[in-house]
Amino acid sequence: MTGLFILIVYFALFFGAAAAVALIRRSMVSITDFRSLKTVTFGDESAVMPDRFASIISVVVVFLVWGAFTGSKLVPFHVPGPFLGTTAFVYEVEAPDGSQGSATVNIVVHEMGADIEEPAPGTSEGFAQGDSASVAAWRSVLISAQRNDGEGAKIVAVEGKPISPGGTVDVPDGSVTMTSKGSLNFTPDKGLQMEAIWMPPPEAVVARLIEISRNGYQNVGLLEHVGWSLWRVLAGFVLGSLIGIPLGYAMGLSGWARGWFDPIVEFMRPVPPLALIPLVIIWFGIGEQGKIVLLFLAALWVMIIAARAGVSGVNITKVHAAYSLGASKWQMLRHVIVPNSLPEIFTGARVAMGVCWGTVVAAELVAAEKGAGKMIVAASKFQSTDIVIMGIVIIGLIGFGIDILMRKAEEWLVPWKGKS
């Protein structure tokens, strides 16, 4: 229900922001570049450029929704939060002799961890006695209201509505459910906001980030956690490339090598690296060695296939031209095949880095002493959701950063990509 509400709000913001930006743009001076003069835009992929306004608003909306649903102090508006304060409900009770009485239960709903005084018991009529209870927001409290009403007393109605074991009745600011033993379980209204142990507000995550980057988590600094993960990825990727690229070249240049390695590569390629974790742990243990072997395997097949595709992609006329110009086989490899395959190898390297980064986090979730994945799995065991979210954000940012770096390196090192 809450999820559906969020979805509706989100799409309302999507279309609302689009309309608002379009309205603002209409009042601005329009630019007449080539693209804006195109009349056919729906279906012309080249006319579709990401609207950067939309990107900025999209990120802002994510934070607004996050803040609004977690009661963040950074966000000016919130969805209704949990009920806090005092409330009361009346119950009717029946003694074994059939006489009836009623009493009020006074309840204080307080913030989690707050130090409060139990409220005074409520008023009563007949033999029944008033009760009192206190409960933290988002929790529920068991009220054995019939206990002090004499032997064999049975609650028959709450707020004038009849109730039986298992039944639920709505009361002001909450609901009451009767247990099988005849006690009442009071649950205050939760509102739409999420509790911090499910989803902490953004400022809590930022506060955690500052705290952990100063003091570390479990005696290991944040940079050290992230550094270990990056080092494993780098080591695995470099080893995978060192073995994979020459193997790929061999498969691209010799029919025997291709026939020999084809079954192995084609079999191993679809096996997700995560499926190898158990075997790697059995063979190499849970130390550094095992993780680097795992990442090596994750990068290896990608790099083999990239190098092989790079060699296969050499235009035959380039090879013929080089031989006609007197190149030897070695010169052919060095001056034609290697540079011609570099764009493919870079594409493969980008994929391999992405796979490795995903695999290292997963491997650390399973077994590690240090690392980004280890940090979030340890935090999840203590229900430190803020650390988990902080870790996920950091992992995402680093993965994104790696991809941008690889793309820049590609632009710089293989400017001829896609130009033949």
Add this chain to the structure above:
Amino acid sequence: MAFLSIENLSMRFDLPKGGHVQALQDVSLDIGKGELLSVLGPSGCGKSTLLNILAGFLAQTSGQVTLNGKPVNGPGPERGMVFQKGALFEWMTVRRNVEFGPRMKGVPETERNTVVENLLDTVGLHSFKDKAVYELSGGMQQRVALARCLANDPDVILMDEPLGALDALTREKMQGLVLNLWKKTGKTIILITHSVDEALLLGERLLVMAPRPGRIHREYRLPFAERAAGADLRSVKDDPAFGQTKAEILEMIWEMEEQIMSGAEA
């Protein structure tokens, strides 16, 4: 012994589904040093196969090709090749492309530089020497390809439809360039083309090949190349004799294609 001699060359290969193709049958030809030979014919007549055998990219099934008395059986720097497109190395600048052959041979850099400078002057690309080849237009790229081939100082230049991918205006300019290079360097050039105009202009000697099996159908000795070198190409094309020969050859190729069509139907 002729400079480049082709004796009883046959090329026959089996098809994967059975049957075979006789791409060339008993082709014999002697080519003199400095000759400009153009080869014309409908598709499937084996002209590309012939060129690939001369370049050494394909092995003939029988017969022999000898250049300067030495049999050809593999690619070599004494037989330069200019392709239709896609043969330049994108990861090298214009200069690096042109000096590729000498560099592979280990010619010292200073010497290479002189060769490159001279050739780029000849093909009119001097100011483009440090550009990436993918920044050049198609015509300019073919100029680089010509210069790269000449930098290696080959005995024979084989051209496989070198101007086929160019637009009509650029093509005419490039035809003039090829003629001038031929006159200037005195190289032996064998050129394959689909264009009758081009074959007439760029051939002292013109071979018309016929398909199924691939063979030489007719041979011409033509005055146009000699006349067109250094002169206006269009004035040569306006010559009535040019028009007559062109009509004759077109008729010939037309008939061959008709035969192919009827053969395919039968």
